[in-house]
Amino acid sequence: MYQYTDFDQQFIQARAAQYRDQLSRHLAGKLPDSDFRPLRLQNGWYVQRYAPMLRVAVPYGELNSVQLRVLAQIARDYDTPSAELMERAQSTQDKIGGIDAPKLTTNYGHFTTRQNVQFNWIPLDKSADVMELLASVNLHGIQTSGNCIRNITSDERAGIAVDEDVDPRPYAEVLRQWSTLHPEFAYLPRKFKIAITGANEDRAAIEWHDIGLRLLRDDEGNVGFKIFVGGGMGRTPIIGTVIREFLPWNQIINYLEAVVRVYNGWGRRDNIYKARIKILVKAEGQRYFDEVNEEFDRILESGAHHTIPQTELDRVTACFVSPPVDVVSDEAQEKAEQALLAQAKADKEFTRWLQQNVTSHQNPGLRVVTLSFKRLGQAPGDATADQLATAADLAEKFSAGEVRVNHDQNLVLPWVRIDQLADLYQAAKAAGFARANVHLLTDMIACPGGDYCALANARSLPIAAAITERYQDLDELFDLGEIDLHISGCINSCGHHHSGHIGILGVDKDGQEWYQVTLGGSDGSFLSGPSKAGKVVGPSFAAAEVVDVVEAILDVYRDKREGAETFARTLNRVGMDDFKAAANAARNTTARAH
Numbered sequence: 074m075y076q077y078t079d080f081d082q083q084f085i086q087a088r089a090a091q092y093r094d095q096l097s098r099h100l101a102g103k104l105p106d107s108d109f110r111p112l113r114l115q116n117g118w119y120v121q122r123y124a125p126m127l128r129v130a131v132p133y134g135e136l137n138s139v140q141l142r143v144l145a146q147i148a149r150d151y152d153t154p155s156a157e158l159m160e161r162a163q164s165t166q167d168k169i170g171g172i173d174a175p176k177l178t179t180n181y182g183h184f185t186t187r188q189n190v191q192f193n194w195i196p197l198d199k200s201a202d203v204m205e206l207l208a209s210v211n212l213h214g215i216q217t218s219g220n221c222i223r224n225i226t227s228d229e230r231a232g233i234a235v236d237e238d239v240d241p242r243p244y245a246e247v248l249r250q251w252s253t254l255h256p257e258f259a260y261l262p263r264k265f266k267i268a269i270t271g272a273n274e275d276r277a278a279i280e281w282h283d284i285g286l287r288l289l290r291d292d293e294g295n296v297g298f299k300i301f302v303g304g305g306m307g308r309t310p311i312i313g314t315v316i317r318e319f320l321p322w323n324q325i326i327n328y329l330e331a332v333v334r335v336y337n338g339w340g341r342r343d344n345i346y347k348a349r350i351k352i353l354v355k356a357e358g359q360r361y362f363d364e365v366n367e368e369f370d371r372i373l374e375s376g377a378h379h380t381i382p383q384t385e386l387d388r389v390t391a392c393f394v395s396p397p398v399d400v401v402s403d404e405a406q407e408k409a410e411q412a413l414l415a416q417a418k419a420d421k422e423f424t425r426w427l428q429q430n431v432t433s434h435q436n437p438g439l440r441v442v443t444l445s446f447k448r449l450g451q452a453p454g455d456a457t458a459d460q461l462a463t464a465a466d467l468a469e470k471f472s473a474g475e476v477r478v479n480h481d482q483n484l485v486l487p488w489v490r491i492d493q494l495a496d497l498y499q500a501a502k503a504a505g506f507a508r509a510n511v512h513l514l515t516d517m518i519a520c521p522g523g524d525y526c527a528l529a530n531a532r533s534l535p536i537a538a539a540i541t542e543r544y545q546d547l548d549e550l551f552d553l554g555e556i557d558l559h560i561s562g563c564i565n566s567c568g569h570h571h572s573g574h575i576g577i578l579g580v581d582k583d584g585q586e587w588y589q590v591t592l593g594g595s596d597g598s599f600l601s602g603p604s605k606a607g608k609v610v611g612p613s614f615a616a617a618e619v620v621d622v623v624e625a626i627l628d629v630y631r632d633k634r635e636g637a638e639t640f641a642r643t644l645n646r647v648g649m650d651d652f653k654a655a656a657n658a659a660r661n662t663t664a665r666a667h
Contacts, residue, residue: 074135074475075246075392077211088215089208092116093201100198115221117214118200122527123162124154125200127192128217129207131478133227133245133269134188138465138474140210144190145461148182151203152458154194166524169586169616172535175452177524182461184446184454186518186569187266188226188478189217193525215253220261222252222333226268228276229479230441232393233487235433239271239288239296243390244322247381251326258333262340263348265333266305275597278480280304280313280604281572283350284332289319296322302332302365303354306566310606311351316362323386324369326379331368335361396473398488401438409492416495425509425547426498434487440494442472442486443479444506445516449541452534453519453560454482463504471497480596482518483511512555512600514627515541518569522562522579523586529562531579531586531616536560539620553627555600556640571606572596574641575623580613587613590622592652593644601641608649610656618660625659626652 095112098104113119117128129144136144154162159177166174183191195203207213217224225245232240248267252258258265270277271288279285285301297319304313320328339357341347354361372378401409417424432441444464446456456464464484468476471493472486479485489497501507510516517540520526522533537560544550559573570576576591594607614622627640629651634643644652 074137075132075242075389082208082211085208085211085213085215086205088116088213089201089204092204096197096201111219113200114218115215116204117217118197119218120197120527121193121525122523123158123525124194125197126525127195127200127203127214128185129190129192129212129214130217130224131188131190131212132225132249133231133242134229134478135242136476136478138468138476140212141461141465141468141476143206143210143212144182145458145465147192147195147203147206148180148456148461149458151196151199152180152182152192152194154179154196169532169535172539172616174532175524175534175538178452178455178457181455181457183452183521184456184478184482184484185520186480186482186567187224188480189224190478191521193521218264219259220263220265221259222255222261222265222267225249225252226266226277226282226480228270228272229477229485230276230432230487231271231477233435233439233441234272234274234276235435236273237271237435238273238290240390240393241269241271241286241288242393243386244286244288244325245269246389246392247386248325248329251329251379258337261333261337262342263345263350265336265350267329274599275604276480278569278572278596278604280597281306281569282313284329285313286325288322291319298322298325298328300328300332303351304604305349305351306569306571306606307349308346308564309351309355310566310571311355312604312606313351314354316365323381323383324373326381327372328365328369330379331365331372335364335368339364395436396475396488398436398439398473398490401490401492406438406491409494413491413494422507422509423495423498425551426507427494429509429511429513430507431494438491440489440491442489442494442497442501443511444476444484444486444501445508445511446483446506447510447516447541448505448508449545450538452521453517453537454521456484460504460506464506467497467500467504467506470500480518481511481516483516509547510550512557513550514544514553514556514558515550517541517558517560518573519560520562520567522560522568526562526567528565529579530564530581531562531588533560533562533568533577533579536577536579536588536616536619540623543620543624553630554637554639556627557594557596557601558623559594569596570594572601572604573607574601574644575626576607577619582613586616588616588619589613590619590626590656592626592649593641595641600639602645610649610653614656614660621659621662622656625655629655 301313591607595601
């Protein structure tokens with residue numbers, strides 16, 4: 074992991090102190106809300122439906138156990154509303170279409186699709202205390218909000234994936250330092266998101282970002298970037314377009330400055346729905362690309378460029394060496410593999426856990442293990458204070474004190490010895506983290522939706538809970554195979570519904586919560602195929618109809634699949650018509666039942 078320098082530490086501590094002064098003046102009535110609002114947003118503090126919401130950045134998804142314990146402490150000690158506020162908030166949670174509203178929960182953190190952690194109940198007058206606590210372990214909320222370059226995300230297997238050409242973490246860190254409080258890009262037309270991967274499989278959904286970066290090597294072994302620009306979800310889902318097939322690695326800051334500078338100059342500020350870079354790229358096409366390349370040339374010719382020195386990359390790269398995990402000898406590895414096979418033959422649950430939650434590692438004596446937080450009665454992405462602390466314990470005992478936050482809202486242990494897998498399984502099972510549903514239907518992505526978010530048109534969590542309750546049988550889940558189901562409470566697409574094999578979008582119809590269903594989306598992974606947006610099944614469905622619609626769609630898949638064919642491949646082969654017909658028939662059946 075990257076090690077903060079004295080400058081890095083002083084920087085975020087000074088930022089926390091600055092925020093405390095701003096908050097004190099605001100609470101004393103000396104700084105009006107209109108002036109305080111942009112200051113708190115710059116530090117990740119929103120005001121949501123009932124209370125402030127803090128978004129903490131986890132750059133490229135890496136956390137150590139000390140940081141995880143502080144997040145647990147924040148959840149336990151600060152994510153607690155007054156009894157009066159909680160009673161008032163809970164009283165608004167009506168049933169929707171016969172589906173029980175989930176009980177609003179406190180004292181937890183929520184992992185997002187962009188490797189952030191959110192807290193929903195921290196009182197504003199405690200926000201400066203939380204900022205200082207975060208700064209004590211090199212965490213912050215800087216630029217997790219606002220029209221700026223947001224948290225840079227990456228593959229949760231960065232540096233350890235067997236299909237990786239180049240470790241993206243050092244480059245992500247250099248870009249994080251470049252983009253943090255960049256004075257020219259502090260007021261962009263709209264928020265701006267960058268994702269980076271160095272692997273053959275896209276586990277970072279790079280083509281769905283404003284800028285997507287893929288590290289690769291040319292025929293001579295030189296490292297460079299393939300650059301995508303103009304991707305994004307929201308009201309107008311668009312897949313990024315390649316603007317540069319290969320850019321030498323040391324020129325990446327110069328090129329990104331050109332990309333963002335041209336966008337900053339030409340992007341729409343008069344219409345929030347047309348302000349993202351994807352709209353500019355779609356409207357201008359080659360003209361935008363030409364201007365970026367001309368600006369890049371001007372930057373290089375001016376002499377005032379930011380070409381990355383090899384010494385700086387070496388300095389940062391030195392922070393990402395493998396941790397001191399004991400080497401597993403060939404003999405010990407073979408013995409461990411035999412023991413695992415024997416245990417798997419005797420324990421079906423363990424077999425499934427190895428299949429779904431454990432993946433290979435660059436070091437053959439290690440494995441990568443996903444801790445699944447997706448369970449009945451717990452919203453996707455949520456982790457209680459006790460669960461965060463327990464995850465920190467597991468990281469210290471089994472993963473060199475490190476975890477990763479992944480795109481699917483789970484935690485990943487990246488440094489697990491093969492001869493400790495069985496012990497980890499027992500510990501994870503005791504903690505409730507060993508459910509073997511990773512990449513299966515109930516390992517769904519969902520945003521907090523209307524239960525918490527002031528922007529949402531509908532609630533996501535009751536729908537997620539109802540689907541999870543319907544599909545509790547692991548035998549059935551394994552029979553269905555790997556399926557990405559994504560749920561968003563509004564068109565902002567925080568639940569990435571566009572990229573789900575099955576996507577569910579909450580919409581407002583005359584003040585009522587309805588849900589639009591899409592099929593065939595992809596985030597670019599091997600499971601999903603090339604990145605694309607799902608297609609709408611038909612008119613939106615009432616809340617009570619959604620689970621039946623999902624079940625009807627899956628019944629068609631069971632009927633139409635060939636052999637072990639996945640849902641995504643069956644849908645691509647068969648087409649949408651049969652699935653649409655089944656969805657609409659389920660709507661009519663549910664309507665008659667009610």
